[in-house]
Structure formats: C-alpha cells, structure tokens
Amino acid sequence: xxxxxxxxxxxxxxxxxxxxxxxxxxxxxxxxxxxxxxxxxxxxxxxxxxxxxxxxxxxxxxxxxxxxxxxxxxxxxxxxxxxxxxxxxxxxxxxxxxxxxxxxxxxxxxxxxxxxxxxxxxxxxxxxxxxxxxxxxxxxxxxxxxxxxxxxxxxxxxxxxxxxxxxxxxxxxxxxxxxxxxxxxxxxxxxxxxxxxxxxxxxxxxxxxxxxxxxxxxxxxxxxxxxxxxxxxxxxxxxxxxxxxxxxxxxxxxxxx
Numbered sequence: 001x002x003x004x005x006x007x008x009x010x011x012x013x014x015x016x017x018x019x020x021x022x023x024x025x026x027x028x029x030x031x032x033x034x035x036x037x038x039x040x041x042x043x044x045x046x047x048x049x050x051x052x053x054x055x056x057x058x059x060x061x062x063x064x065x066x067x068x069x070x071x072x073x074x075x076x077x078x079x080x081x082x083x084x085x086x087x088x089x090x091x092x093x094x095x096x097x098x099x100x101x102x103x104x105x106x107x108x109x110x111x112x113x114x115x116x117x118x119x120x121x122x123x124x125x126x127x128x129x130x131x132x133x134x135x136x137x138x139x140x141x142x143x144x145x146x147x148x149x150x151x152x153x154x155x156x157x158x159x160x161x162x163x164x165x166x167x168x169x170x171x172x173x174x175x176x177x178x179x180x181x182x183x184x185x186x187x188x189x190x191x192x193x194x195x196x197x198x199x200x201x202x203x204x205x206x207x208x209x210x211x212x213x214x215x216x217x218x219x220x221x222x223x224x225x226x227x228x229x230x231x232x233x234x235x236x237x238x239x240x241x242x243x244x245x246x247x248x249x250x251x252x253x254x255x256x257x
Contacts, residue, residue, distance in 0.1 A: 022143045024086050025093040029145030044076065046084045050094045057095065057133045065133075067091070096137050097145030099127060108158035113254075114247050116158040117172075120151075121180050121243050128184030132192075135185055139177065163257030172250055179246050183239050 027033035028046060052073045057065045067088060071078040085091045108116030128134050139148075152173070159169040194200060199207070216225045227233065 021087070021089045025090045025143035025145075028085065028090055028094055029097055029143060043080070044074065044084065046094065048074065049081055049084055050091070050098050053091055054095050054099060054131070058131055062092075062133045062136055092137065093143045093145065096134065096139075097147045099131050099134065100145075100147040100151060102127060102130070108154045113158045113162055114251060117155070117176055117247060117250075118243065120155060121176055124177065124180045125184055125187070125239065128181070129187055129191070132188045135181065135188060162254045164254065168253075175246060175250070179242060183242065 024033075049070060053065060053070045056069050056073055060069075065088070067081050067085075068078045070091075071081050074081075085094065108120060110116065144152075155173050156169055159172060162169070164172065190201070197204065213228070216228055218225045
C-alpha cells in the first residue's frame with residue numbers, strides 16, 4: 001500500500017528512509033530503474049518532476065512540498081507522479097542530488113587543497129542560500145547520487161597529497177561542510193527574519209539600537225559597552241574570517257606531516 005504524504009515519518013530532517021527506500025532511490029539516482037512494461041506510454045520524466053519539486057521547495061519550503069503540490073505545478077494528476085517516483089522520500093534524494101549539479105565545484109586541485117576548499121565552501125554557501133530547504137537534508141544518511149559522489153570524490157582528490165590519512169581527510173571534509181552549514185543556517189534565518197518583519201538590517205538596527213543603548217553601562221557590561229560605542233568599529237566578514245581560521249588549523253596539521 002502506498003504511503004500518503006501525511007503518513008510520511010517526521011521530516012524535521014530529510015534522511016535515510018530504510019533499505020527499501022534507499023534501493024529505490026539509488027535506482028532512480030543512477031538511472032538503473034527499468035522502464036515500466038505495462039500501462040500507457042509515460043507522459044513526463046523524472047527530471048521534470050524533480051525540477052518542479054525544487055521550484056516548489058524553493059518558494060514554499062519542504063513543509064509546502066507534497067506530491068499533490070508538485071502535480072499541480074506540472075498540471076498533472078497526483079497519482080501519475082507515482083509511476084516515476086514512488087514517494088516523497090525518493091523525491092527528496094533526487095532533489096538533493098540535482099541541486100548539487102547546479103555549480104559543481106569539481107576543479108578543487110587548482111591552486112592547492114586550501115584554495116580548492118575555499119572555492120567549495122563559498123559555492124556551498126551560495127547553494128544553501130538559493131535552496132534553504134537543503135538545511136533540512138541529511139548529507140550523511142541519504143542515498144548518494146552521482147553528483148554528490150562526484151563532489152565528495154573531488155574533495156578527497158584535492159586532499160590526497162596532504163599526507164593526511166583517509167579518516168583525517170574525511171574528518172576535514174566534515175569539518176568544512178559543517179562550518180558552512182552552520183553559517184548558512186544563520187544566513188537563511190536572517191533572510192526569513194527580514195521577510196517576516198519587512199525591515200532591512202539597517203532599518204532594524206536603526207529602530208532597535210536606541211532600545212538597547214540605555215541599558216548598556218561600562219559598570220555592568222564593560223566589554224560590550226565599549227565595543228557598542230566604538231565609532232571606529234570595523235566590520236569583518238564573519239564567514240570569510242571563520243573559514244580562514246578553520247583552514248589555518250587544517251594547514252598546521254598538514255604542515256606537521
């Protein structure tokens with residue numbers, strides 16, 4: 001019996017749905033699923049369904065995504081989609097692998113491993129901002145498609161000459177991707193806050209600053225008060241600053257080998 005959208009397990013994160021789901025996803029991701037031998041000639045493709053699902057998720061988030069909503073976007077009947085994609089679990093896997101092909105950072109060796117990881121980190125952050133629903137996707141328990149596999153292979157290749165062990169190279173990748181994901185969550189939260197309030201960052205701080213200013217004294221909050229009232233305060237790009245510190249640490253480890 002097919003599971004309806006409402007019967008799907010908790011989707012706080014989109015993750016591995018079990019062996020059967022993974023097997024179906026891998027067939028779709030790698031193009032090994034045999035075509036149907038019965039019924040009418042297919043009128044759409046997996047690719048068109050996934051593209052429509054990504055558009056819905058970009059606009060409405062994963063909470064707004066359902067097989068019915070995708071069918072509406074395609075002008076098709078909901079049941080017709082199940083001939084191509086068995087359920088939302090497989091659809092999520094296909095969506096994830098598809099967006100990873102948008103700007104695949106495969107040239108990670110040019111300029112050395114550090115420059116390659118910098119390019120990957122910036123590209124990855126841009127991808128999260130374009131597709132905020134990716135923050136709810138599991139990159140460790142989902143079925144791996146060709147695009148995700150290609151990116152992982154490119155990162156491992158860039159790190160091959162560093163002298164790090166296989167386990168350390170995987171740990172480096174998890175460290176960089178985890179850092180980017182954390183910053184991306186903050187960026188997306190800021191975007192959502194601006195959309196809900198209708199205020200730009202400048203407008204918000206113009207209205208909020210006077211409310212906090214009266215509560216700040218050097219006696220009670222000395223460091224924050226001095227910083228708050230520093231007219232020569234210099235803004236630092238927190239993403240680039242943090243990325244440099246992460247890579248500095250990795251570089252020290254590499255140099256020690």
